[in-house]
Amino acid sequence: MSNNQKQLYAIGALFDSPDKIIYAANKIREAGFVNYDVNTPYPIHGMDKAMGLKSSKIGYVTLFAGFFGASFILSFMWWTLSVSYPLVIGGKPYFPLPAFVPITFEFTVLSAVVSTAIALIAVAFNFPYNSHPLHDSYYMKNVSSDKFGIVIEAIDEKFKKEDTENLLKSLGAYFTELIYKPEEKTFKIFEPKFLAFLLIIALITSGSTYVTLNKLMYMPPFDFMLHQNRGNAQAKSNFFYNTREMRNPVKGTVAQGYIPYPFNATDSTEYFADPLLPTMEVLRLGQKKFLTFCSPCHGNYADGNSRLQGQFPPGPTLHSQQVINYSDGKIYNIITNGQNVMPSYARQINSNERWAIINYIRVLQRAQNPKPEDFSAIKEIKKENDDNASN
Amino acid sequence: MTNDYSVDMVIVEGNPKLRDIDEAVIAPIEKKASKKYFIALSITGTLLMIGAVCITLTFYYGIGLWGNNIPNAWAFAITNFVFWIGIGHAGTLISAILYLLRQHWRNGVARFAEAMTIFAVMCAGIFPIIHTGRPWLAGYLLPYPNQHSIWPNFVSPLVWDVFAVSTYFTVSLIFWYIGLIPDFATLRDKAVTKAKKFIYSFFSLGWRHSNRHWRHYEKVYMILAGIATPLVLSVHTVVSWDFAASIIPGWHSTIFPPYFVAGAIFSGFAMVSTVLIFVRKIFNMEHIITLNHIEKMNQVILLTGSMVGYAYIIEWFMAWYSGSTFELFETVHRAFGIYGWAYWLMVSCNVIFPQLFWLKKVRRSIPITLAIVILVNVGMWFERFVIIVSSLSQDFLPTSWAAFVPTIYDFGILLGSFGLFFTLILLFAKTLPVISISELKGVMRDAQPTHQGVDHE
Numbered sequence: 001m002s003n004n005q006k007q008l009y010a011i012g013a014l015f016d017s018p019d020k021i022i023y024a025a026n027k028i029r030e031a032g033f034v035n036y037d038v039n040t041p042y043p044i045h046g047m048d049k050a051m052g053l054k055s056s057k058i059g060y061v062t063l064f065a066g067f068f069g070a071s072f073i074l075s076f077m078w079w080t081l082s083v084s085y086p087l088v089i090g091g092k093p094y095f096p097l098p099a100f101v102p103i104t105f106e107f108t109v110l111s112a113v114v115s116t117a118i119a120l121i122a123v124a125f126n127f128p129y130n131s132h133p134l135h136d137s138y139y140m141k142n143v144s145s146d147k148f149g150i151v152i153e154a155i156d157e158k159f160k161k162e163d164t165e166n167l168l169k170s171l172g173a174y175f176t177e178l179i180y181k182p183e184e185k186t187f188k189i190f191e192p193k194f195l196a197f198l199l200i201i202a203l204i205t206s207g208s209t210y211v212t213l214n215k216l217m218y219m220p221p222f223d224f225m226l227h228q229n230r231g232n233a234q235a236k237s238n239f240f241y242n243t244r245e246m247r248n249p250v251k252g253t254v255a256q257g258y259i260p261y262p263f264n265a266t267d268s269t270e271y272f273a274d275p276l277l278p279t280m281e282v283l284r285l286g287q288k289k290f291l292t293f294c295s296p297c298h299g300n301y302a303d304g305n306s307r308l309q310g311q312f313p314p315g316p317t318l319h320s321q322q323v324i325n326y327s328d329g330k331i332y333n334i335i336t337n338g339q340n341v342m343p344s345y346a347r348q349i350n351s352n353e354r355w356a357i358i359n360y361i362r363v364l365q366r367a368q369n370p371k372p373e374d375f376s377a378i379k380e381i382k383k384e385n386d387d388n389a390s391n
Numbered sequence: 392m393t394n395d396y397s398v399d400m401v402i403v404e405g406n407p408k409l410r411d412i413d414e415a416v417i418a419p420i421e422k423k424a425s426k427k428y429f430i431a432l433s434i435t436g437t438l439l440m441i442g443a444v445c446i447t448l449t450f451y452y453g454i455g456l457w458g459n460n461i462p463n464a465w466a467f468a469i470t471n472f473v474f475w476i477g478i479g480h481a482g483t484l485i486s487a488i489l490y491l492l493r494q495h496w497r498n499g500v501a502r503f504a505e506a507m508t509i510f511a512v513m514c515a516g517i518f519p520i521i522h523t524g525r526p527w528l529a530g531y532l533l534p535y536p537n538q539h540s541i542w543p544n545f546v547s548p549l550v551w552d553v554f555a556v557s558t559y560f561t562v563s564l565i566f567w568y569i570g571l572i573p574d575f576a577t578l579r580d581k582a583v584t585k586a587k588k589f590i591y592s593f594f595s596l597g598w599r600h601s602n603r604h605w606r607h608y609e610k611v612y613m614i615l616a617g618i619a620t621p622l623v624l625s626v627h628t629v630v631s632w633d634f635a636a637s638i639i640p641g642w643h644s645t646i647f648p649p650y651f652v653a654g655a656i657f658s659g660f661a662m663v664s665t666v667l668i669f670v671r672k673i674f675n676m677e678h679i680i681t682l683n684h685i686e687k688m689n690q691v692i693l694l695t696g697s698m699v700g701y702a703y704i705i706e707w708f709m710a711w712y713s714g715s716t717f718e719l720f721e722t723v724h725r726a727f728g729i730y731g732w733a734y735w736l737m738v739s740c741n742v743i744f745p746q747l748f749w750l751k752k753v754r755r756s757i758p759i760t761l762a763i764v765i766l767v768n769v770g771m772w773f774e775r776f777v778i779i780v781s782s783l784s785q786d787f788l789p790t791s792w793a794a795f796v797p798t799i800y801d802f803g804i805l806l807g808s809f810g811l812f813f814t815l816i817l818l819f820a821k822t823l824p825v826i827s828i829s830e831l832k833g834v835m836r837d838a839q840p841t842h843q844g845v846d847h848e
Contacts, residue, residue: 018840025602041409041577042833043605046840051602056610062618080534080542089546102551102629106558109622116611117565121596124607129597143600144580146409146832 006180010153011164012139013173018044021148024171025050035153039143061119062112069111074104139177265337272329276355286360289353302364313341319368331358402496402834404678409832416824419674435813442807445800454524456800463783463795468522470775475515481659482508487619496687498830499679504663505567510815512560514808548632555629566615572598573829627655640721641782650702657695658771661764664688668761682755689754696745730781733773740770
């Protein structure tokens with residue numbers, strides 16, 4: 001666009017009373033103009049009718065945003081309290097509707113208002129728009145204070161410079177102004193000033209972050225986390241009589257879940273009874289613990305097929321008649337206290353898990369020496385499975 | 392002076408021209424601040440700094456600096472919170488409810504009251520956060536997916552409160568800003584210096600007073616007023632649930648929501664009156680904020696004050712009628728126990744003195760009005776104090792009874808909140824139009840067309 005010739009944007013006409021502006025707006029509309037506007041310092045009653053404008057539709061934004069907000073927050077609260085982290089609070093159900101009402105209401109209002117405001121400013125007004133041709137005109141300065149103006153844009157089909165100006169004057173305008181489009185300004189992306197600005201922002205951000213995290217945090221008083229009056233494990237103490245920072249537990253302290261086991265390896269423990277039932281759950285626990293702690297020496301199937309062949313004396317098979325004849329209590333004692341080269345597993349395997357292992361060992365033994373009824377049982381299970389599969 | 396209440400009151404006295412309204416409203420912004428302004432600012436600034444120091448010390452040493460104890464865990468902090476939230480309610484009432492009721496006199500005072508709402512809610516927001524003792528953990532109140540994979544307890548009134556107050560603040564701010572856009576445009580077109588023009592252009596967003604925009608603008612204003620009306624009633628209702636949903640005697644009461652809302656409007660109007668009486672005098676706006684405005688607000692104060700008085704009486708009735716020993720004990724303890732002085736201060740300030748507003752002479756007398764509204768402010772602060780402290784200090788278990796004695800830090804933070812409020816008010820009065828220019832112009836005489844014989848719809 002050439003800088004020499006300014007393009008006409010519109011003609012603005014000023015009126016000095018609300019009656020005149022209503023009259024003029026009516027006439028302009030009747031004359032068939034479309035691209036015109038009325039600018040008044042405050043909204044004037046009846047102007048929408050004079051300009052032939054329909055009622056604003058912006059209320060629908062409020063309505064839909066409100067409905068959306070309400071259904072969103074209600075389903076969100078339901079999801080948090082009954083799906084994501086199910087929690088019973090005060091004996092109320094997972095979906096306590098009355099207790100959800102206040103937040104649902106507040107969030108409905110919030111989403112409705114924020115959406116309406118955004119729709120108003122960004123969509124209905126098309127703001128921000130500070131480069132509009134009307135700005136800084138004499139016309140604008142008056143309509144924002146105490147005058148009433150009509151502006152007819154040059155793009156209107158009926159617009160003819162002289163005729164329109166005369167028409168406005170005949171409608172009672174005391175002043176008319178030709179308003180030109182401002183020179184279009186373009187801003188290059190690679191403007192040196194802009195690049196320098198970006199660079200400075202980047203330097204300030206990274207520099208201040210670096211200084212804060214790497215320098216400031218090591219300066220007093222921000223370094224208080226580094227210098228605390230506290231005891232470190234294994235450090236020397238000048239305070240305690242044994243010069244250790246770590247403290248021993250009080251005499252007689254018992255660890256949580258610890259149950260004393262007063263028997264030695266040689267003691268007779270045949271009368272111990274297995275407290276667990278061989279349920280699937282127990283057997284799975286026993287299998288897990290067996291595979292972890294027992295199988296390295298006794299083999300995965302308790303057949304003495306040690307994984308540590310050559311590195312450690314192999315464990316005996318547990319399918320020997322001797323072990324089959326062992327009572328549960330004896331095996332329990334062996335796991336707890338160890339036997340021959342086998343060490344004690346009391347620290348690694350708790351009482352419950354030991355009994356689970358014993359149950360599992362019994363299953364392994366039975367699998368090596370099945371009884372006739374086991375075969376028929378397996379057949380029945382297989383048949384059931386097949387039936388289920390065919391169904 | 393005679394007043395005919397059957398006709399609409401004159402909103403702007405002296406019938407000034409539209410341009411004079413601009414001048415009158417812009418004058419405080421354009422004129423250089425007087426010495427008095429700086430003296431006032433230094434006083435409020437000092438109060439603000441006292442509060443800032445006390446809060447800093449609280450953060451450093453912990454809540455132990457305050458007089459709070461168990462059972463009086465809420466004490467001053469929550470008293471101040473409820474007090475300030477209540478102050479805010481007048482603004483929304485004036486800007487939303489009176490707008491819907493077509494009370495055109497509101498136009499002169501609406502902007503100021505809305506600003507007070509925002510500042511009061513800011514003051515209120517400080518207290519629950521510092522009262523937690525670990526203000527940096529306040530973010531946990533927002534439902535965001537965190538590494539603990541837990542969510543806020545949406546069933547708790549305290550979480551409702553977070554939603555209510557933050558919604559209230561946001562909506563008030565949007566309402567206020569949308570009202571300011573046309574005035575920013577007017578200021579922009581009056582601005583002489585480049586810096587001012589830039590700032591006003593920025594905030595006016597390019598407003599052109601176009602009727603195609605006014606059409607949406609008025610609709611949105613109506614919608615926002617419609618939505619803000621139940622919102623303002625809900626906020627203090629939710630605040631009252633903080634108390635009423637508990638089982639403490641003296642709190643566990645269904646009258647709390649209406650009682651709190653009436654009290655909030657009551658105290659809010661008292662604060663608006665207090666500030667406006669000074670503003671109209673200092674900024675020469677006696678023809679815009681007229682004696683009629685003061686009288687209207689005094690009528691609202693009289694109405695809401697009587698509602699509050701009714702609630703006080705009902706509390707006694709319910710204490711007896713409920714048949715609950717604890718409830719009755721608590722009510723008697725409130726009036727005649729160790730905090731009895733506060734109770735009677737509250738009753739006299741809130742119920743007895745405002746009754747003077749039945750007399751027209753009192754309603755239209757500036758000095759007496761000022762005295763009464765200040766007493767109402769004091770009384771309403773003590774109302775919250777009485778509700779909170781007298782109920783907590785002696786609840787079900789006599790072994791845990793303890794009195795609450797505030798420390799100097801409690802008072803320091805209270806003063807600080809007043810300092811923040813009045814500092815913001817002063818800065819607002821000096822930098823933004825304290826009266827909505829476009830709204831005021833629209834309700835002046837001869838501002839609307841006579842339609843020259845054409846039927847009005």
